[in-house]
Amino acid sequence: MSIKKLDQAALDTWVNKLIANQSVYGVQAKGERFAFGPLSKAEDLRLDYDVTILPPKKYFQPQREDLLEFNAKGEYTSVTETEPFILFGVHPYDVVAIAQMDTIFSADNYDVHYMTRRHNATIVACDVQNASANVFAGCMNTATVTKGFDLLLTKIGEFYLAEAKTPKGEKLLTDLPGGLEPGNLDLARREQVWKDNTGLLRKHKLKCNPQELPGLLEKSYYAPVWEAKAKLCFSCGSCNLVCPTCYCFDVQDDVNWDLQSGKRTRAWDGCLLKDFAAVAGGHNFRSSRTDRYRHRFYRKAKYVAEKLNQIACVGCGRCISACVPKIANPVEVFNELL
Amino acid sequence: MSNQDIYVPQPATLLKKQPMTEYETFYEFKLDSGCELGHGPGQFLEISVPGIGEAPISISSSPTQAGIFQMVVRRVGNVTTALSKLGPGDKVGVRGPFGTKFPVDEVMKGKDILLVCGGIGLVPVRSAINYILDNRRDYGRLTILYGVKTPADRLFAEELAQWKATPEVTVLETVDRGDEAWDGHVGVITTLLPLVQINPAQTIAVICGPPVMYRFVLKELAKMAMEDESIFVSLERRMKCGVGKCGHCQMNDLYVCQKGPVFKYSEIKEVMEAI
Structure with missing residues (x-):
C-alpha cells in the first residue's frame, strides 16, 4: 500500500474533493470542545483536536436508530442504512474501540444493522497531535495503531503522511492531488511521533500491565473501593454514554400517526442507570449503586475483555471528564486495587 | 456472515386464550409459516405485540405437542398487558426459541426427577413435565412440588389433577396462605421438601420460581444430600x-439469554449475581 506526503493545502484540496464525492464525517470544533459531525468544507476539519465529546461509535451504533418497520398485521421488516461514508480523523484509541465493537456485533449472532454501517465506512485514522487532559491510551497500548483503519494520517512538522492500509484507503489516495513521495527522514519522523505519543498519552499512569487487569479483578470483587466510589455515584450513566466500548442498548416501539404502522428503534442504554437490570413486575437484579458501578469496571477489564482477549477500555479518558462526582477514572480504580 | 436480521420476528397467530388467575392468562399460538417452533423444554421466546414492544416469555408447552406452542403470561408490563387484550x-411476532434447555435428553434420562416450582415458575417447567410424561419410560419417578401464594394463584389446576392421578408421579402442593376451601398444605415451598423421599444419587432436581426462592430451596436440597451437579435452576433476567x-x-x-435461563447449579454457584 502506498504512502504520500502532503502539505496542509494539498490536504484541504483532497478533503474537499472527498466531500464532493460522498458523505464525510470529520472532527470539528463544538464550542471549546470537539465533535464528529458532517463535514461541509475542509477548513472546518480540526485534526489537531484532543478528544471528541462522543466517540465515533455513533456512526455505527447511533444514539437512536430504526431496526424494523411494522404494520398492524404484525409484519416486521428489517431497516438498514446503505449510504457509504468516510469517517475522517479517528484517533488510534477510537480505532481500537471500533475494532472491538466490530467483533461484538459480528461474532456470535451477526448484527446486520451495525455491520451494514460498518461496511459502508471508510475510516481515516489520525495520530494524536494534542493530548487531552485525561487520556491514558499510552498505558492501554492504544496510543498508536497498525490496523483497524483504511488510511492513517500522521502530522510530521508542517506536513502529513497518509498511508493506505486497505484497498478502500488506497482508493482515497487516488483522489489525492499532488502528493509527494515521503523520504526516509519523513518515515523516521513518523516513527518518532508514534514513540512520543505512547509516552505523552499517559495523563494518568496505570501501575500495571493492562493484561494483568482480568486477574486483578478476579480477586477484587469485594474490595472496599467499589462501595467507597459508588457512594458518590449519581447513576447518571454519563460514563456509559461517552464510552467508545459501551454498546448496551434498549429497544422501543414507536407508532406512526396513521396508527397502522410504526418503527422499532434501539437507543443507547447504560448499566449505571438504576433500572438497567429491572424486570417487569418490579424486581431489580442490580438495584445497588455499588453493584452497578462495579459491573461496569468488570465488563471493561474482565467480562468483555476475556471475550475479546483484549481490555475493553482504550484509555480515551472521556468517562473521567464526563463524571460529575469524579469517580469514573479507571486508572485510579485499578491502581487502588493493586 | 449472514444478512439475515436477528431482530426480525416471524408472525404467529393466537389460536386460544384462557384466563388462569386474576393476572395470568394461557395462550396457544401457531407459527404462520406452518413450521414447528423447534424448542426444547426451558427455552423462551421474544414475543412482539406490534406498536407496544417485545418481551421475553417462556414456552410452556412440550415440543412433543406438535403444530402449536403455549405460554402463560402474567399481565405485569406493557407488552404482557397488550397481549392480554388480543383475541x-x-x-x-416471535423470535427464538432462545436459551438453554432443561437437560431432558441428557442427564435427566433414566433418573428420578424432582421439580420444585414457585408461582409462575411452573410455566416453563410444565414443558419438561409434559415432555417427561410423553416419554415416560425414559425417566424414573417424577415428583412435582408446587407452591403459590394463595389457592387462587394456582396455575394448570386441571393438569395438576391429571398429574396427581398418573402412576409413578407425585404432586405436592402448598400455599403461603390458605382460604376456606383449601384443605391442602400451608407453608412456603421448602416445607414440602421434608415430605418427599429421594435417592440423591439417582435424582435430578430442577428449581424455578421467584428470585427469593432459590437460596432456601438449595439449602434444603443440600440437606437432602443432593449434589450441586444434579441441580438445575432456571433464572429470570431482563x-x-x-x-x-x-x-x-x-x-x-454470563448472558442469561445465551448461557441460561437453565443453568447447572454447580456452574453458577460462584457467579455472585446469580442466586
Missing part, C-alpha cells in the same frame, strides 16, 4: 434482545 386470530448483545440480562460475565 383468537390476532397476530404477534432478556431484552435474546442474542447476547443488549447487556440487560447479564449476571456477571
Whole structure:
C-alpha cells in the first residue's frame, strides 16, 4: 500500500474533493470542545483536536436508530442504512474501540444493522497531535495503531503522511492531488511521533500491565473501593454514554400517526442507570449503586475483555471528564486495587 | 456472515386464550409459516405485540405437542398487558426459541426427577413435565412440588389433577396462605421438601420460581444430600434482545439469554449475581 506526503493545502484540496464525492464525517470544533459531525468544507476539519465529546461509535451504533418497520398485521421488516461514508480523523484509541465493537456485533449472532454501517465506512485514522487532559491510551497500548483503519494520517512538522492500509484507503489516495513521495527522514519522523505519543498519552499512569487487569479483578470483587466510589455515584450513566466500548442498548416501539404502522428503534442504554437490570413486575437484579458501578469496571477489564482477549477500555479518558462526582477514572480504580 | 436480521420476528397467530388467575392468562399460538417452533423444554421466546414492544416469555408447552406452542403470561408490563387484550386470530411476532434447555435428553434420562416450582415458575417447567410424561419410560419417578401464594394463584389446576392421578408421579402442593376451601398444605415451598423421599444419587432436581426462592430451596436440597451437579435452576433476567448483545440480562460475565435461563447449579454457584 502506498504512502504520500502532503502539505496542509494539498490536504484541504483532497478533503474537499472527498466531500464532493460522498458523505464525510470529520472532527470539528463544538464550542471549546470537539465533535464528529458532517463535514461541509475542509477548513472546518480540526485534526489537531484532543478528544471528541462522543466517540465515533455513533456512526455505527447511533444514539437512536430504526431496526424494523411494522404494520398492524404484525409484519416486521428489517431497516438498514446503505449510504457509504468516510469517517475522517479517528484517533488510534477510537480505532481500537471500533475494532472491538466490530467483533461484538459480528461474532456470535451477526448484527446486520451495525455491520451494514460498518461496511459502508471508510475510516481515516489520525495520530494524536494534542493530548487531552485525561487520556491514558499510552498505558492501554492504544496510543498508536497498525490496523483497524483504511488510511492513517500522521502530522510530521508542517506536513502529513497518509498511508493506505486497505484497498478502500488506497482508493482515497487516488483522489489525492499532488502528493509527494515521503523520504526516509519523513518515515523516521513518523516513527518518532508514534514513540512520543505512547509516552505523552499517559495523563494518568496505570501501575500495571493492562493484561494483568482480568486477574486483578478476579480477586477484587469485594474490595472496599467499589462501595467507597459508588457512594458518590449519581447513576447518571454519563460514563456509559461517552464510552467508545459501551454498546448496551434498549429497544422501543414507536407508532406512526396513521396508527397502522410504526418503527422499532434501539437507543443507547447504560448499566449505571438504576433500572438497567429491572424486570417487569418490579424486581431489580442490580438495584445497588455499588453493584452497578462495579459491573461496569468488570465488563471493561474482565467480562468483555476475556471475550475479546483484549481490555475493553482504550484509555480515551472521556468517562473521567464526563463524571460529575469524579469517580469514573479507571486508572485510579485499578491502581487502588493493586 | 449472514444478512439475515436477528431482530426480525416471524408472525404467529393466537389460536386460544384462557384466563388462569386474576393476572395470568394461557395462550396457544401457531407459527404462520406452518413450521414447528423447534424448542426444547426451558427455552423462551421474544414475543412482539406490534406498536407496544417485545418481551421475553417462556414456552410452556412440550415440543412433543406438535403444530402449536403455549405460554402463560402474567399481565405485569406493557407488552404482557397488550397481549392480554388480543383475541383468537390476532397476530404477534416471535423470535427464538432462545436459551438453554432443561437437560431432558441428557442427564435427566433414566433418573428420578424432582421439580420444585414457585408461582409462575411452573410455566416453563410444565414443558419438561409434559415432555417427561410423553416419554415416560425414559425417566424414573417424577415428583412435582408446587407452591403459590394463595389457592387462587394456582396455575394448570386441571393438569395438576391429571398429574396427581398418573402412576409413578407425585404432586405436592402448598400455599403461603390458605382460604376456606383449601384443605391442602400451608407453608412456603421448602416445607414440602421434608415430605418427599429421594435417592440423591439417582435424582435430578430442577428449581424455578421467584428470585427469593432459590437460596432456601438449595439449602434444603443440600440437606437432602443432593449434589450441586444434579441441580438445575432456571433464572429470570431482563432478556431484552435474546442474542447476547443488549447487556440487560447479564449476571456477571454470563448472558442469561445465551448461557441460561437453565443453568447447572454447580456452574453458577460462584457467579455472585446469580442466586
